[in-house]
Amino acid sequence: MEAMAVNPSTSSTAIVNQPSQNLPSSSSIPTPPMKPLLKVHQFPSHLDAPDISTTARTICEVLTRASPHDIESALSSTGISPSPEIVEEVLRFSYHYPSSALKFFRWAMQTQKHSADAWNLMVDLLGKNQLFEAMWDAVRSMKQEGVLSTATFASVFENYCTVRRSNEAVMSFDVMDRYGIQQDVVAVNLLLSAFFREDNQTAKALEFVERIKTKIPPDVDTFTIVLGGLEKEGNVAQAIRTFREMVEGIGWSLQYMGAYDAFLMTLVRGAAVDEAIKFLEVMKGNNCLPGLKFFSNALDILIDQGDSRQAIPLWDIMVGSGLLPNLIMYNSMIGLLCNNDDINNAFRLLDEMVFNGAFPDSLTYNMIFECLIKNKKAHEVSKFFVEMIKNEWLPTHSNCAMAIAMLFEGYDPETSIEIWNYMIENSIKPLDKSANALLLGLCKLGRLSELGSFANDMLDRRVRIYDSTMENLKNAFYKEGRASRDKFDSLSRRWKAR
Secondary structure (H helix, E strand, O other): OOOOOOOOOOOOOOOOOOOOOOOOOHHHOOOOOOOOOOOHHHOOOHHHOOOOOHHHHHHHHHHHHOOHHHHHHHHHHOOOOOOHHHHHHHHHOOOOOHHHHHHHHHHHHOOOOOOHHHHHHHHHHHHHOOOHHHHHHHHHHHHHHOOOOHHHHHHHHHHHHHOOOHHHHHHHHHOHHHHOOOOOHHHHHHHHHHHHHOOOOHHHHHHHHHHHOOOOOOOHHHHHHHHHHHHHHOOHHHHHHHHHHHHHHHOOOHHHHHHHHHHHHHHHHOOOHHHHHHHHHHHHHOOOOOOHHHHHHHHHHHHHHOOHHHHHHHHHHHHHOOOOOOHHHHHHHHHHHHHOOOHHHHHHHHHHHHHHOOOOOHHHHHHHHHHHHHOOOHHHHHHHHHHHHHOOOOOOHHHHHHHHHHHHHOOOHHHHHHHHHHHHHHOOOOOHHHHHHHHHHHHHHOOHHHHHHHHHHHHHOOOOOOHHHHHHHHHHHHOOOHHHHHHHHHHHHHHHOO
């Protein structure tokens, strides 16, 4: 990385005027040897910005091409007198060359004062490049210029936390008042946000909150930030403690729903759904039940985990509170129940759907139909098939094939034949699996006359009859004597000629 042309240890005129002797020097924030840039690659250069202004592009090209010693003269030779807006635009595209950006910043200062936004960009640019000595020089200069703000310190906090220098981030907060910036709950929340944006800084953040809360009481944003961080970390025990402290400190309100959602999601993700349900009951009693978004996200997690036991009470709280799931949520939940063979609850949800404005579709019916088939509930399969066709929802070809085979085993061949005929009449394809299941079922029952008729019709329709099926048919026909043998041979000749 290019070296900064700055020596903050000798003078703070690196940015503007000599600072007040009452302000802390940059040495109060220890700076280790330079490290490689972190995350600077996330910031675009002027080459990545097709909408950059012509003036800003010209300046950026000077900054990237001119040698460090020639930058000021090269800038002057352009004849450009950059406006505050141009200065800000150039800085936004100069994170990759901080030394040149700083020289441009000084050069532009010769003709006019910089805006507060330009100063903040300069502070952030230096911090992102881990040039913390120069960053503090800029902060002190901003104090003298009267443009220092809480937003400046938000950038300082973030840049220290990004490189895991949490102690310096806290020290920056501690010296805010010496720079004329109030240490209030807004500043507390900015520091906490910086902590929780990074991984593995929760302990330091909680330590800071514990120390500062007696001086600066937390507000709802504080709790929301902390609970969001604990959700990210998956710290269930601490989330419960923080939530209880929140309720005791600031009470209940629907305006705090962001914090509630983060807390509850921590419990759900942390396999503490039973605890989440207990808290939901308490929240319901305080008229602070979360909205459909929380329930949808929580149920998605439980569905992914295949956990119908926990999903059912969560679902019942949601629906019982007047929150109406849509068709997608119903299908996801019914799919979970069917996968867990909980057919009773699947039927319960199917029955309640219409009353809640979600009308079942083909997926809904086919999931339940498949579950009934797999659980060999022959009587229920027959009844449900009638209901499906009554409501004009076609069973899938794979469900038809499974149903035909299972119903023969369940001593309901007539419904098997009915399903086959329905497939033919409604062009439910492909037919191969269902056709072979029907032939094998009739074969096992010895209904060879019907079998021959169906087989010939299948060949007429160019339906594929498997080799293994034909072998079973041959054995069955050949056992019945010469006449049956001739019928099979005739069928076999047609089959081989297909």
